[in-house]
Amino acid sequence: MAVVGLGWLGLPVGLHFLAKGYQLVGTTRSEEKKQLLEAQGIASVCWDSKSGEYFPASSIFDDTDICILNFPPGKFTDLDEYRNHLLQVTTAFSDKTHFIFISTTGVYPENMEIAREDNYEWSMNIETNHIAKAEEGLSHALGNRLTIIRMAGLIGSNRHPAKFFAGRVDIANGNAPVNLIHLNDCVHLIDEVVNKECWGEIFNGCASEHPSRGAYYTFACVKFGFEKAHFLAEGKGKIVDNTKSKSLLPFDYKMDSPYDYWFY
Numbered sequence: 001m002a003v004v005g006l007g008w009l010g011l012p013v014g015l016h017f018l019a020k021g022y023q024l025v026g027t028t029r030s031e032e033k034k035q036l037l038e039a040q041g042i043a044s045v046c047w048d049s050k051s052g053e054y055f056p057a058s059s060i061f062d063d064t065d066i067c068i069l070n071f072p073p074g075k076f077t078d079l080d081e082y083r084n085h086l087l088q089v090t091t092a093f094s095d096k097t098h099f100i101f102i103s104t105t106g107v108y109p110e111n112m113e114i115a116r117e118d119n120y121e122w123s124m125n126i127e128t129n130h131i132a133k134a135e136e137g138l139s140h141a142l143g144n145r146l147t148i149i150r151m152a153g154l155i156g157s158n159r160h161p162a163k164f165f166a167g168r169v170d171i172a173n174g175n176a177p178v179n180l181i182h183l184n185d186c187v188h189l190i191d192e193v194v195n196k197e198c199w200g201e202i203f204n205g206c207a208s209e210h211p212s213r214g215a216y217y218t219f220a221c222v223k224f225g226f227e228k229a230h231f232l233a234e235g236k237g238k239i240v241d242n243t244k245s246k247s248l249l250p251f252d253y254k255m256d257s258p259y260d261y262w263f264y
Contacts, residue, residue, distance in 0.1 A: 001066045001068070002066070004089055005069070006044065009186055010026065024041070025061060044060075049085065052081075055085075064097050068102065073131070086137070103134075104152075108240070115240045147203070149190065153181070162217050177212060177213075177238070178217075179207075184254060216259075
């Protein structure tokens with residue numbers, strides 16, 4: 001198995017599969033981290049997706065059965081550049097390799113009330129959205145060797161947006177729903193796709209409960225001991241539906257409410 005992007009999400013995913021007995025290879029942006037990874041039994045190469053450099057061809061990827069593509073658009077300004085970057089990465093692997101692309105629910109237009117996999121087409125915003133362009137390109141190139149997981153806002157024990165809102169006032173869109181997924185559920189959702197060999201699909205990864213931004217982040221600031229935030233009672237937004245992941249895989253979210261996150 002390969003993980004292209006052993007970062008905040010990619011490393012826990014990689015360590016999870018390493019613990020399950022998979023032979024793991026991956027990429028990291030620094031020589032220092034490369035040495036730390038290899039000390040843990042993870043063969044790796046240095047590559048910075050944001051540099052614009054071509055993905056390095058390496059024999060460590062030759063026998064990879066599954067590759068997890070886990071790097072965001074970053075500073076790419078040209079829509080085609082990010083898509084082409086991803087496509088170039090896939091050429092380093094065998095034509096028998098299966099891929100999981102870690103996408104984002106940011107692919108859905110903001111004016112959608114309910115964001116489901118079956119009520120969205122790339123043509124809705126492919127000319128303005130890096131992720132839509134990337135998903136469409138990968139899907140066309142890889143076909144049923146690709147599964148796309150659209151993760152909602154990533155959250156974990158050392159990463160919580162409440163820190164960003166702490167102490168701020170008159171924050172817009174207080175009535176908009178939040179769409180979040182905990183790191184632990186991200187890891188196990190990916191595991192479920194691999195375990196079930198569920199290829200050629202698109203899944204939303206998101207908790208089922210969607211409190212308003214105002215209610216949730218005000219609560220979070222108090223809970224974490226941050227200065228209280230104040231949101232304006234306005235706005236609306238999309239709700240990301242996770243029904244397909246629950247029914248088709250089926251996947252059991254352990255933290256199905258953002259309010260559960262305080263206990264993990």
